[in-house]
Amino acid sequence: MKPIFENIDVAIDSSLKIATYNHTQNCETSNWHIHPEYELVYIKNGGGILRIDNKTLPYDDGVLLLLGPNIPHADFGNKEHKNNLEVVAQFRKEFIEEKLAVFPEFNALKNLVQESKKGLLFESQTKDIVALEFEKLNSLNSSQRLIHFILILDKIMVEGHYETILGHARLNSYKSIDVDRLESIFEYVNEHYDEKISIAFLASRQGLTINSFCRFFKKMTKGSFVQFLNEFRTRKALGFFNVTQLSVSEVMYKCGYNDPSYFTRQFKKYHGTTPSGYLSTKV
Numbered sequence: 001m002k003p004i005f006e007n008i009d010v011a012i013d014s015s016l017k018i019a020t021y022n023h024t025q026n027c028e029t030s031n032w033h034i035h036p037e038y039e040l041v042y043i044k045n046g047g048g049i050l051r052i053d054n055k056t057l058p059y060d061d062g063v064l065l066l067l068g069p070n071i072p073h074a075d076f077g078n079k080e081h082k083n084n085l086e087v088v089a090q091f092r093k094e095f096i097e098e099k100l101a102v103f104p105e106f107n108a109l110k111n112l113v114q115e116s117k118k119g120l121l122f123e124s125q126t127k128d129i130v131a132l133e134f135e136k137l138n139s140l141n142s143s144q145r146l147i148h149f150i151l152i153l154d155k156i157m158v159e160g161h162y163e164t165i166l167g168h169a170r171l172n173s174y175k176s177i178d179v180d181r182l183e184s185i186f187e188y189v190n191e192h193y194d195e196k197i198s199i200a201f202l203a204s205r206q207g208l209t210i211n212s213f214c215r216f217f218k219k220m221t222k223g224s225f226v227q228f229l230n231e232f233r234t235r236k237a238l239g240f241f242n243v244t245q246l247s248v249s250e251v252m253y254k255c256g257y258n259d260p261s262y263f264t265r266q267f268k269k270y271h272g273t274t275p276s277g278y279l280s281t282k283v
Helices: 093-102 104-118 124-139 142-159 176-192 199-205 210-221 225-243 248-254 260-271 275-280
Strands: 017-021 038-043 048-052 055-059 063-067 086-091 120-122 162-164
Touching: 017 124, 038 093, 038 124, 048 063, 063 104, 063 124, 086 124, 093 104, 104 120, 104 142, 104 162, 120 124, 124 142, 176 199, 176 210, 176 225, 199 210, 199 225, 210 225, 225 248, 225 260, 225 275, 248 260, 248 275, 260 275
Parallel strands: none
Antiparallel strands: 017 086, 038 063, 038 086, 048 055, 063 120, 120 162
C-alpha cells in the first residue's frame, strides 16, 4: 500500500514543528504516511512497534529515532504507561542547509543528516542523555524551544550512538516527478495562503488540466485540494489567534478568506468551534 502524503504545517512563529503527546493523546497522522521533512521522535517509555518502510521493529522501553525525508512510516507511540510522553519534531532541509549550516560548529550535523536518509535508531544511552531536554520542550516558549532543540541535536551529534534502520537511502516508490509536483504545490500554498489560490492556476503551473490536477492530488493525499487548503488556512488562523491580538476579521483576511460566514464554517469544521468561540476561551 502506498503511503499518504502528509503536509507538515509549521506555525507562523516557529522554524520547525514540535508536537507532544501524552497517554490520552494520539498523533495527528497515525496511518501509513510520508513527508519531505526530517523527523526526530522521542518516546519516553513503554513498548511498541516501529513500522518504517519495509521494516517492523519492536521496542520495549521507549525509543529515539531520526528519519530522513520521504521514508514511509506509521505512528510510533504507545499507551503502556500513564506517564508516557511522545515528542515529534519535524523540520525541512532548509532548517539545516540554510540556517544551521551557516555555523561551522554544526558541520558534523551534515553527516548525521545524510545518514538519517537510511533512518537512525539510537541506543538507549543516547535517549537517556537527551531525555530531560525533550521533556522540557512542552513548557517552553517558541524561542526557548528552538534553543533546546538545537541543544538536543548537538548532544545527539556529539554523543549519539545509533544503527541504521534501512540498508540504503530510501528510493521513493512514487515517481520523482510526482514527489516534486506535490512538494511544489505544498510550498506554493505555504507561501501564498493569504492570496487567492485557484485550482486552474495551480494546474496550469504543474502542466496539468484541472481534472488531472484533482485526480493527482487525491491520489497522492487521499483528499481533495479544497479540503487541504481549508484545513491549512484554518490552522494558520489558529496560529494567528494564539500568538497575536488580531481580530477575527483581520485573521480571516490574513488567511486568504473574504467571506466571514464561509471562514466561520470552515474553522468550525476543522477545530470544533467558531473563530469567536475560540477567542472567547483565551480571554
